[in-house]
Amino acid sequence: METQVSFEYAPAPESRSVVSIKPKYGHFIGGKFVAGSKHFPTINPATEEVLSQIALAGKADVDAAVKAARKAYTTTWSKMSGKERGKYLFRIARIMQERAREFAVLETLDNGKPIRESRDVDVPLAAAHFFYHAGWADKLEFAGLGTSTKPHGVAGQIIPWNFPLLMLAWKVAPALAAGNTVVLKPAESTSLTALLFAEVCQQAELPAGVVNIVTGDGSTGALIVNHPGIDKIAFTGSTEVGKIIARAVAPTQKSVTLELGGKAANIIFEDAAIDEAIEGIVNGIFFNQGHVCCAGSRLILQESVADEVLEKLKKRMAQIRVGDPMDKNTDLGAINSKEQLLKIRELSATGDSEGAERWSAPCDLPKKGFWFPPTIFTGVTQSHRIAREEIFGPVLSVLTFRTPQEAIDKANNTPFGLSAGIWSEKGSRILWASQQLRAGVIWANTFNKFDPTSPFGGYKESGWGREGGRHGLSAYLKGVGHE
Amino acid sequence: MSFYGLVDGSDSSLRKYLGALSGVDQVGADARAAMLATRSIKTSSKRWAIDTAISMVDLTTLEGADTPGKVQALCTKAVRPDPTNSSVPSVGAVCVYNDMVAVARKHLDLVGGAHVGLAAVSTAFPSGRASMPVKIQDTQDALDAGASEIDMVIDRGAFLSGNYIDVFNEIVQIRELCGTKAHLKVIFETGELTTYDNVRKASFLAMAAGADFIKTSTGKIAPAATPPVVLVMLEAVRDFYQMTQTRIGVKPAGGIRNTKDAIKQLVLVNETAGPEWLTPSLFRIGASALLNDLLMQRMKMDDGYYASPAYVTID
Incomplete structure (x- = not known):
């Protein structure tokens, strides 16, 4: 054994049999998967293999999603006690943990990030965000933000492709805990884990319309940003798009938080x-x-x-x-x-x-x-x-x-x-x-x-507002320091 | 002695040398070791790792109840770990108390084990609490009885009270005694030094003083060879090689009981000091129970099922 042999690590591939990817996906609106009209492919960036066809949401789809979110807000979610909302969030968090391997494999296939990172960072942190915010749902008046805070209503959320599921969790968990309903658009190249999350919402029996997911590209994002039925915009992405969004919402009543670029x-x-x-x-x-x-x-x-x-x-x-x-x-x-x-x-x-x-x-x-x-x-x-x-x-x-x-x-x-x-x-x-x-x-x-x-967020052109902690929660409540 | 030109043997030069070392961030070292523990070693690489680990074992018995019979059995096992399979390599060395060295020397030679090292724990092991003449005599006894490796302990009391030069001088004296007859391993008892900063400092001190190997523990104190401690020591030998072009060995001892733990150690070596250290002349694992688990896992890889523990010998 004195002869030097290098310690080559043999391939240790994670099995993809744990996920079943459908050939084509629609949108998740009002608690149901609805077919899209136009589609575009999503690929595995490590192999260029086409994984599935993703629906491109147009005006009618976004209108339907906003309508479903508004209905869920007025009839169910805003009337529900914080304690009950918290139960749903805890349930979602637990299901995400139970299906962690599925989420990790799907994230790696669609995004290209190493399975070690999706397994050890993205998915556990995403579940942790739901657990954390589940705890806030019935304690909002003790968050130090005043006793008369209210949710905005319908939140439009646009997330990037770098941490698809984790960014979804950063957006959806505080919005729901604070009593908002959401219309969320994942990035066009990484929609699959958001669509799996939609299944989790069904599994958790989350009331229809509380979470709506429409897929698409920047044009779909623009429809959400400019939609009159949306009360709050939350965006994570480039500073360039962040500036466009800021301009678009400036003359409206919409609240906005932006998580943008950096050069740390x-x-x-x-x-x-x-x-x-x-x-x-x-x-x-x-x-x-x-x-x-x-x-x-x-x-x-x-x-x-x-x-x-x-x-x-x-x-x-x-x-x-x-x-x-x-x-x-x-x-x-x-x-x-x-x-x-x-x-x-x-x-x-x-x-x-x-x-x-x-x-x-x-x-x-x-x-x-x-x-x-x-x-x-x-x-x-x-x-x-x-x-x-x-x-x-x-x-x-x-x-x-x-x-x-x-x-x-x-x-x-x-x-x-x-x-x-x-x-x-x-x-x-x-x-x-x-x-x-x-x-x-x-x-x-x-x-x-x-x-x-x-709390996470930027100075200067890196964004407005914070996500995470009490500061992040405050972005989904109104009556905090204004109105 | 020249001490690689790093120190001149004076207290002030030693303090200057140790003072120039960068610190170790405990959280970061723990995190790095934990990350490397996630490496998944499968199939052909696992097989290679098991045989490599067997060849690196310092098969150890350090008990008050040790007898010539026990030591002889250990020596036989060290030479042929699996009596039914000659493709299993011999271990790196046997490691015994001083008074058992003569027994071990005779028996190793008898069973064709001249290629297996014979390590003696020395300098009032495990506590090191004796006068220097006693420590020297202790070491001389082991050398006279035929030890090829001396595992000495440092004076932790002197180290913790800042008397680095005393620790240094003891190592230098034992080094001189060993001469070309025996390799010198210096045991820190990292469980008593407690901080990674101390582990790094002790590593550089021992290397400059002439250690051939730096060793974590006696096996009598817990915690012993934790992955972050071994990481810090591997970083030290890597950096020392940059400074001196001399490769010093590392020996974790204590708490490495199964194949999984041993493979984690090899991953640490591979990705910290580098593949050049993946040889028994530069990396040893001090253990007693580990060898049988390595043999069981090796059989499992050959046969596809776990054999009964009755198929590995308990010597």
């Missing part, structure tokens, strides 16, 4: 625990293929440790296991769509042309599907496009600093302000830096940690 700074001070900081950098930018609005996409390194950190980071990146998302040992899966892959390539190319130095981890990318290797750019300055624009992929821009103030100035020099990371073993430095950083979420000695009790 992950600051490594020289006194950081370096090995754990390396893990934090990797988790910050390569978690979910970098398709994370709060991704730590700008690494801001103290010059005195820059060489050591970069050397260790490259070694660590070379170990990232890229490939079949269904394999339990995969760390980095497929890019969600061809369109997104082209965007990542285009922005990365500007990194090259603007003089930054590209390094990608050596890895064999599958022939079919959409793939991008874990990549860092060094020698990046504030004026590079890759330091300013959100790439939304596994691409890290590395900048350096000399003094703590310079780190803060660079971190804040962005139109975004969603999240930031601070790595230091010195408590006073962490407290100081967190007071200076203009970002909604600040992680100290960790990154990309989420919890339903913790």
Whole structure:
């Protein structure tokens, strides 16, 4: 046994037999699945296999969904006690846990993210959001938001493709707990787990029309945003679309919350625990293929440790296991769509042309599907496009600093302000830096940690409002500080 | 001694060397170890891992009730873990108390086990609470009796009170004593050092002082070889290799009882120090019950079913 044999991990694929994907889906309106008229394909981005045909909702479908939501609101949901609403939410949470494997496999097939992440992060957190908000349903007057708060009515919710089920949970759970009914549109490339969630609503015997799910593209989203029968809009997605929505709702009565883009700074001070900081950098930018609005996409390194950190980071990146998302040992899966892959390539190319130095981890990318290797750019300055624009992929821009103030100035020099990371073993430095950083979420000695009790949201062009915790709950109640 | 040029043997140089180490974030280290524990090792890779783990076992008996008969049985088992299957590799070493070394040496040679290491626990194992002359004599006894590996304990009391130079000097003296006759493994008793910062500090201290291996525990104190502790030590040997181009071995001991635990350890090695460490000359697992579980799992992979425990020997 003295001969050196490498420890190759044999394939360990999760079985997909646990899910049954229908060839064609409709919408979920008024508690029933109703056929769509036009359809478009949804594919597995790791193989380009067509998984199913998804309905494209037009005006009639959105009208029907809003009508069903309004009816459920006036006749059932707004009349029900908080305690009873809470029971439904607890039931949904439990069913999501019971069917966790099904959700995880379906999410990985449709989205391209590794099964380890959908199994260990997305699905358990989604269930946790329902459990957390179930507890609030009968305690709203004790949330510190006043005793005369009321639900908005019908909430229109538009969610992105990066965490399809989790974003659904972030939206639906607080809306229902607060007494609203919802019309939800999943992203066009990742509708399948939302449609499975519709089945869970049926299984939980949720009253018809409390949750309505219409599928479609941006045109469907626009119909929801502009629909006069909707009282509140909640959107997670790009800053570009967020601005369009803000303009559209400005002259209306609609309330709105927006969770938009980010270009988070992950600051490594020289006194950081370096090995754990390396893990934090990797988790910050390569978690979910970098398709994370709060991704730590700008690494801001103290010059005195820059060489050591970069050397260790490259070694660590070379170990990232890229490939079949269904394999339990995969760390980095497929890019969600061809369109997104082209965007990542285009922005990365500007990194090259603007003089930054590209390094990608050596890895064999599958022939079919959409793939991008874990990549860092060094020698990046504030004026590079890759330091300013959100790439939304596994691409890290590395900048350096000399003094703590310079780190803060660079971190804040962005139109975004969603999240930031601070790595230091010195408590006073962490407290100081967190007071200076203009970002909604600040992680100290960790990154990309989420919890339903913790409010999440951005400063500046990263969004309006918070999701999670009491702050998130308040977005689904009116009479909080206004009216 | 040159100590790799890292320290000059003085207290101040040792303090400077240890003071330059970065800290370990406990939450982050725990999280990394937990993530690596999710690796799914199947089929051909599992088979490779089982045989590799067998060859890395330091088959151990460290009991007050040890007798020549018990030690002889252990030695036979170490050479041929499965008497019915010659394709099963021998273990890395047997590990016994000092007074049993002569018995073990004689029996290993008798049963064709010259290739199996013979480790003696030394320096007033497990507590290390004896004077230096006693520790030296203890080690000399083991060397004279034919030990090829010395597993010494550090003075945890000195370490925890900040007398790093005392800990360092003890290791240096035992290192000199071992010379080229025996490999030196330095046991930290991580369950008594308690923090990962201490584990990292002890690792770099022992490596500079001349350890060939750094070892987690005596097996007498819990917790022992937890995955995050082993992770921190593997990071230390990896970083030490960057500094000195010398590869130091790692030996987790205590609490690794089944195949699943052993494979988790191999994954930690593979993805932390790197595949170069996946050899018995750089990674050992101190255990007693583990070997039989590895043998059972190996039989299961060959036969497709779990055999009765009666098919593995209890020596």
